[in-house]
Amino acid sequence: MIFSDNTAALDAALAKAQSDLKPAVKTARGHGYNYAALEEVMEAAIEALSNNGVSFNQGIEELEDGKMRCITRLAKDGEWIITYCPLRVASKGRNNEMQELGSAFTYARRYALQGIVGIAPITEQDFNKRKAIEAQSWGADDDGASSGPKPGATAPRAKPPQFSALETIKSDLKKLGADLELVQDFVLLQKKVTLSQLAEKEPGSIATLVSHIRDNIKNFQSN
Numbered sequence: 001m002i003f004s005d006n007t008a009a010l011d012a013a014l015a016k017a018q019s020d021l022k023p024a025v026k027t028a029r030g031h032g033y034n035y036a037a038l039e040e041v042m043e044a045a046i047e048a049l050s051n052n053g054v055s056f057n058q059g060i061e062e063l064e065d066g067k068m069r070c071i072t073r074l075a076k077d078g079e080w081i082i083t084y085c086p087l088r089v090a091s092k093g094r095n096n097e098m099q100e101l102g103s104a105f106t107y108a109r110r111y112a113l114q115g116i117v118g119i120a121p122i123t124e125q126d127f128n129k130r131k132a133i134e135a136q137s138w139g140a141d142d143d144g145a146s147s148g149p150k151p152g153a154t155a156p157r158a159k160p161p162q163f164s165a166l167e168t169i170k171s172d173l174k175k176l177g178a179d180l181e182l183v184q185d186f187v188l189l190q191k192k193v194t195l196s197q198l199a200e201k202e203p204g205s206i207a208t209l210v211s212h213i214r215d216n217i218k219n220f221q222s223n
Helices: 010-017 038-051 099-118 124-135 161-176 182-192 195-200 203-215
Strands: 028-030 032-035 057-061 070-076 079-085
Touching: 010 028, 010 038, 010 070, 010 079, 010 099, 028 182, 038 057, 038 099, 038 195, 057 099, 079 099, 099 182, 161 182, 161 195, 161 203, 182 195, 182 203, 195 203
Parallel strands: none
Antiparallel strands: 028 032, 057 070, 070 079
16 A cells, blocks of 8 residues: 555545445355445445545556456545555366456455445345434433434435446345346446446336346356
């Protein structure tokens, strides 16, 4: 990890952003365990970072020895933090070289973003417990009736249409037993966009995508 000469403004903004992070829920399943996919991790971080003036980007860099690494950069007002994560690309996978590279990049982006921002994914069970606690009334009147929402609390914002479409496809994939990582790699290879970008730009294509995965489910299940 490397830093600009001064990071005072960035550090202060990142501290505020961390208090606004959304939970990254382990809704995806593959390789025998549940995990928070890249979509969940990005959704947990992007809004909090943006609201505090922190930009974020990731990319791939090829080193002189031919090895690849993922670069993750946070920046604000000319200050920056950069971290590197090596890409461990499978040499004998069942996919072609670009698919294996895309899969490694997806893993690296997820791990690097979690680390640099401070995201600790939680299970669906813990997330549901947290929501249940927040839904409880903050107090009661003398007659035992609910005193309503806590003063100053704001009603939850409706999720944009793209998130609704994204949640729908994730639910459908979970029912099919498809590995979300493999589906993400497929979408990236075929459409040149991420799954969340596809849900935002082409929501009408989601049904076709799910149908294709259902017909070729063996190609979208981890060994």
